[in-house]
Every structure is written in C-alpha cells, then in structure tokens.
Amino acid sequence: MRPVDALLEIDAPRPEFEPGPAGTHITIRGLTKYFAGWPLYENFNLDIPKNKIVSIFGPNGCGKSTLINMIAGLIPIDSGEILFDGKSLKETRIGYVFQNYREALFPWLRTIDNIAYPLKLEGKSNLEINRRMEELVASFDVKFDLKRYPYELSGGQQQTASIMRALAPRPEVLFLDEPFSALDFEMTLFIREKLQEVFMQTGTTMMLVSHDLEEAVYLADQVLLLTKRPTRIAEILHYGDARPRTVETLSTPSFIDLKKKSLEIFQREVRR
Ligand SMILES: Nc1ncnc2c1ncn2[C@@H]1O[C@H](COP(=O)(O)OP(=O)(O)OP(=O)(O)O)[C@@H](O)[C@H]1O
Ligand SMILES: [Mg+2]
Known part of the structure; x- marks a missing residue:
C-alpha cells in the first residue's frame, strides 16, 4: 500500500458507531455476512445487555449458531463492528459451550x-x-x-x-449453542439448574441458543426472536420473573404469556 493510501484509509469517515443503551455489554453494528453469495446478515444491529441471559430463538437455519460464532470470533464477519463494553474481542475473556460435548473435550x-x-x-x-x-x-x-x-x-x-x-x-461472556440438545431429560434439568445457579452467583452475560422454547424462556431475561434469512430481529421480549425460577415458574401467568407471545412471533416468521 502506498503511504498516501494508508493516510486516506485512516482519514476515511467511519460509519457512526452508535453506542447501545445504558447496561449494554455487546454492541453489534452493521454486521454483514454472506455465505456463497447469499446474505445471511445484512447491516444487522443488536445490543446485548450486561449481566443478563439472552436466549436466541428462530427458524431452522436462520443463523443462530452463526450469530454467536461471529460474536465469539469463531467465524469471520464480512463487515461490521462488534464491541464488548467498548473493547474488542481480543481484549475480552469469553467462554463457549458447544452442542456436541463429545467433540468438545480433549x-x-x-x-x-x-x-x-x-x-x-x-x-x-x-x-x-x-x-x-x-x-x-x-x-x-x-x-x-x-x-x-x-x-x-x-x-x-x-x-x-x-x-x-x-x-x-x-x-465476561458465555456463549452456549444448544448445550442441552444432546442430553437426556434428567441431565437437561440438572444442567439447566446448574447454569441458573452459576448465573445467580456470577452474573455472567450469557447468550444461549436453544431450540426448546420453554427452556429458552425459562432461563432468559430477554428472548431474541429472529426471522428467516436474510436474518433480522423479529422481536425482543423481556422476561422479568424472579430467580431462581423453578417448576412452579412454568405455570405462572407471566411465563405462560411470554411463551405464547414467543410462539406466535415464531409461527408468524416461519410462515412468512
Ligand atoms: N460454512 C457455511 N457455508 C455455507 N452456508 C452456511 C455455512 N454455515 C452456515 N451456512 C448457512 O447459513 C444459514 C445459517 O446457519 P446456522 O447454522 O447459523 O443456522 P441455525 O439457526 O443455527 O440453524 P439450526 O436451527 O439448524 O441450528 C443456514 O442456511 C446454513 O445453511
Ligand atoms: Mg445452530
């Protein structure tokens, strides 16, 4: 690169980076990702709150795994910016739990x-x-x-x-991609409770992909509902029931209502 080009690059106006609202941990701006010439995410913006659990739910193949993998730096992005408390990924400590535990441990x-x-x-x-x-x-x-x-x-x-x-x-952030999907029911319940306990002890920001709507809502402070690709945010629903949530939580009106709303949005998006 000629020195003059380098200068031009430095001076080129950067797109305005709009910070998220107070309490935001992860800020995603202008995220774009194509696979084989087809857009998956185009100019996608999202704020992930700090010390909360965000469950990600959406149609098959809408890009749930790709989203957390891009944020966690496992898959490169085409363009856009992702910041953690204003820091880059390199300056941020993250953890990742894979769906397939059999291949995850050495x-x-x-x-x-x-x-x-x-x-x-x-x-x-x-x-x-x-x-x-x-x-x-x-x-x-x-x-x-x-x-x-x-x-x-x-x-x-x-x-x-x-x-x-x-x-x-x-x-600082824990990513979990369908961490329970390869487990039997008893183990799912056990690990779900452990995860909730750890969250209550540490307040670690978590992004959880789940294909089980009940589980997604049960653990979440926010449910992020995605559309079919090219993927947008269909809706973000807030769920504020106190923790620890228990079996009783599953029959509270607020839980049932949120699950119903999530399902309606999901069905709307799948039929679109
Ligand atoms: N390496 C790749 N090359 C081409 N296309 C890809 C690649 N990885 C993912 N895709 C496509 O991108 C889309 C999103 O994939 P992704 O695995 O993120 O979806 P998902 O929402 O996690 O799906 P599922 O519900 O099946 O777990 C899918 O259409 C998938 O086929
Ligand atoms: Mg997936």
Missing part, C-alpha cells in the same frame, strides 16, 4: 485437566489452578470423579465438564 486429557486447560494456557500457577478447580467443583456440586477421562463419563457429566471448562477463566 480425549487424551483427564476431565480435571480439560477443565483446567484454559487456565494452563493463561500461564496460571498450579496453586491458582487448584484453587479455581476447587471453587468450580463446589459450585457445580460435582459428584463424579474428575480424574476420569471424558469417554468414561456420561453425556451429562461431559457437558457439565464442558461448562466448567468454559467458566474456569471467569469469562
């Missing part, structure tokens, strides 16, 4: 070493790592042997370990 490491792995990468001392492991084990009330290898554990135990690993470095 099979050659014991479960405890899988969980400690991000802390090792950060160069933490053994003392610090052990302390954090003890905290995590206590907060997850782990009943299985973490010295075992992942393949020796049940699916639910492996996904519990995946969540513990994602939380080990105390992320």
Whole structure:
C-alpha cells in the first residue's frame, strides 16, 4: 500500500458507531455476512445487555449458531463492528459451550485437566489452578470423579465438564449453542439448574441458543426472536420473573404469556 493510501484509509469517515443503551455489554453494528453469495446478515444491529441471559430463538437455519460464532470470533464477519463494553474481542475473556460435548473435550486429557486447560494456557500457577478447580467443583456440586477421562463419563457429566471448562477463566461472556440438545431429560434439568445457579452467583452475560422454547424462556431475561434469512430481529421480549425460577415458574401467568407471545412471533416468521 502506498503511504498516501494508508493516510486516506485512516482519514476515511467511519460509519457512526452508535453506542447501545445504558447496561449494554455487546454492541453489534452493521454486521454483514454472506455465505456463497447469499446474505445471511445484512447491516444487522443488536445490543446485548450486561449481566443478563439472552436466549436466541428462530427458524431452522436462520443463523443462530452463526450469530454467536461471529460474536465469539469463531467465524469471520464480512463487515461490521462488534464491541464488548467498548473493547474488542481480543481484549475480552469469553467462554463457549458447544452442542456436541463429545467433540468438545480433549480425549487424551483427564476431565480435571480439560477443565483446567484454559487456565494452563493463561500461564496460571498450579496453586491458582487448584484453587479455581476447587471453587468450580463446589459450585457445580460435582459428584463424579474428575480424574476420569471424558469417554468414561456420561453425556451429562461431559457437558457439565464442558461448562466448567468454559467458566474456569471467569469469562465476561458465555456463549452456549444448544448445550442441552444432546442430553437426556434428567441431565437437561440438572444442567439447566446448574447454569441458573452459576448465573445467580456470577452474573455472567450469557447468550444461549436453544431450540426448546420453554427452556429458552425459562432461563432468559430477554428472548431474541429472529426471522428467516436474510436474518433480522423479529422481536425482543423481556422476561422479568424472579430467580431462581423453578417448576412452579412454568405455570405462572407471566411465563405462560411470554411463551405464547414467543410462539406466535415464531409461527408468524416461519410462515412468512
Ligand atoms: N460454512 C457455511 N457455508 C455455507 N452456508 C452456511 C455455512 N454455515 C452456515 N451456512 C448457512 O447459513 C444459514 C445459517 O446457519 P446456522 O447454522 O447459523 O443456522 P441455525 O439457526 O443455527 O440453524 P439450526 O436451527 O439448524 O441450528 C443456514 O442456511 C446454513 O445453511
Ligand atoms: Mg445452530
């Protein structure tokens, strides 16, 4: 690049970056993503609130996974800007829980070493790592042997370990892409409650993709409903029932009402 071009680039007017409302954690502006020449997101704007759980719900293939993967930096964006409290992704600590826990843990490491792995990468001392492991084990009330290898554990135990690993470095944001979809009902209930407990303890901002509407609403402060592609925000619904939410929550008028509203919007979008 000629020096004069570099200067021009610096001086070129940047599109106005409009900050989100007070309490915003993640600001997404002008996000554009094409796959094979077809737009998935075009000039997409979104504010994700801090210390809240946002559930993402929408038609199959509308781009739920792609959205959180772009925010988490796993998939490149074509254009746009994503900031975390005004910082770039590089300056932000994030955690990610994958749907497929079987491929998420390293099979050659014991479960405890899988969980400690991000802390090792950060160069933490053994003392610090052990302390954090003890905290995590206590907060997850782990009943299985973490010295075992992942393949020796049940699916639910492996996904519990995946969540513990994602939380080990105390992320500012936790991304979860259908974390319960490969689990049986009992394990889903158990991990859902654990996640809620962790959220109540830490207030970590979470973005949760779920294809189960009841679960999406149950855990959410906000339900982000997306349209079919090219994907826009169909609606953002707020859900304010107190935590901890319990089985009783499922039959409260506010829960039922929000679930109904979400379903109506979803159906409207699917039929469009
Ligand atoms: N690497 C890729 N190349 C081409 N198209 C892709 C690629 N990844 C995703 N897509 C397309 O982008 C769209 C969004 O995919 P994505 O997986 O984000 O959707 P989703 O909402 O998570 O779907 P699901 O409900 O099935 O989990 C889909 O139409 C998909 O086919
Ligand atoms: Mg998906």
